[in-house]
Amino acid sequence: MAEHAVAAARGPAPEQSELWRLDGRVALVTGASSGLGARSVHVLHAAGAYVVATARRADRLAQLATECGERIETLAGDITDARHPHRLTERCQALGKLDVLVNNAGVCDDRPIEQQSLDDRLRVIDVNLTSVLDMCRLAAPLLLASPAASVINVASIYGIVASRGPMAAYNATEGALISFTRQLAAQWGERGVRVNALAPGYFPTELTGFLTDPDLDRSIRERTLLGRAPTLQEIDGPLLFLASTASSYMTGQVLVIDGGWTAA
Ligand SMILES: NC(=O)c1ccc[n+]([C@@H]2O[C@H](COP(=O)([O-])OP(=O)(O)OC[C@H]3O[C@@H](n4cnc5c(N)ncnc54)[C@H](OP(=O)(O)O)[C@@H]3O)[C@@H](O)[C@H]2O)c1
Numbered sequence: 233m234a235e236h237a238v239a240a241a242r243g244p245a246p247e248q249s250e251l252w253r254l255d256g257r258v259a260l261v262t263g264a265s266s267g268l269g270a271r272s273v274h275v276l277h278a279a280g281a282y283v284v285a286t287a288r289r290a291d292r293l294a295q296l297a298t299e300c301g302e303r304i305e306t307l308a309g310d311i312t313d314a315r316h317p318h319r320l321t322e323r324c325q326a327l328g329k330l331d332v333l334v335n336n337a338g339v340c341d342d343r344p345i346e347q348q349s350l351d352d353r354l355r356v357i358d359v360n361l362t363s364v365l366d367m368c369r370l371a372a373p374l375l376l377a378s379p380a381a382s383v384i385n386v387a388s389i390y391g392i393v394a395s396r397g398p399m400a401a402y403n404a405t406e407g408a409l410i411s412f413t414r415q416l417a418a419q420w421g422e423r424g425v426r427v428n429a430l431a432p433g434y435f436p437t438e439l440t441g442f443l444t445d446p447d448l449d450r451s452i453r454e455r456t457l458l459g460r461a462p463t464l465q466e467i468d469g470p471l472l473f474l475a476s477t478a479s480s481y482m483t484g485q486v487l488v489i490d491g492g493w494t495a496a
Pocket residue numbers: 262263264265266267268269286287288289290292309310311312336337338339359386387388389431432433434435436437438439440
């Protein structure tokens with residue numbers, strides 16, 4: 233082992249809190265009005281970040297802002313309206329920086345592909361995929377200027393394995409999101425911007441009907457190695473890990489949070 237590596241290994245371990253803190257960093261979270269997005273806002277905010285939270289439902293965002301208190305602002309809008317990502321990045325420019333971008337907004341198909349109209353499919357593709365590419369494109373100057381930039385694309389285990397539900401457009405976008413994550417990590421790696429994806433299994437949110445369907449609950453218990461559904465809070469560690477210095481040598485990766493569903 234080279235001498236400098238030996239010296240580094242013997243050096244003091246960092247305070248754990250330093251690795252995980254986000255003080256002084258600005259984070260932008262899409263799909264922040266409910267579920268994993270709202271939870272992500274709380275997690276990043278609690279770690280010290282200034283958070284810009286967005287989604288369409290202004291009342292939910294206002295509630296989130298009240299819960300967090302200071303160091304948060306909200307900007308309501310439709311992420312598929314080309315003007316909205318512009319407004320969001322302009323707001324971050326006014327704040328002077330963007331360090332953590334969480335592309336979380338997402339919707340699912342509501343019927344089998346053979347019953348879908350083109351508009352049904354485009355809605356899923358526009359929210360889940362096109363908006364993410366657009367956010368990254370517009371936020372690029374800010375992210376590339378940040379010394380601690382981290383992009384987190386919230387994908388799904390259904391970007392990795394098939395589901396048995398009628399989710400063709402959803403699965404297609406989640407797979408594409410994982411591929412995009414790797415590609416952007418390759419393009420931005422040497423310029424210091426890390427790009428990773430989270431791939432959750434079933435979490436209790438509006439999207440999943442809060443897992444109240446007994447058949448779904450049984451399927452989760454049977455198919456996960458942990459034999460149970462997660463709590464919403466079980467997104468906290470993986471999200472903060474990817475957002476913070478704790479994952480400083482990770483890029484182009486997919487962190488799967490599924491209780492072992494895809495491992496078996
Ligand atoms: N829950 C799970 O089991 C699970 C599993 C794997 C992956 N995921 C992924 O996690 C992410 C969050 O999902 P969730 O489960 O937390 O669902 P959720 O509670 O339904 O949240 C979805 C969020 O996306 C926002 N959104 C939807 N369409 C939008 C649009 N056109 N413009 C702006 N915002 C829009 C919604 O806000 P408004 O309606 O206020 O606009 C909401 O804040 C999604 O990308 C989903 O694919 C979830």
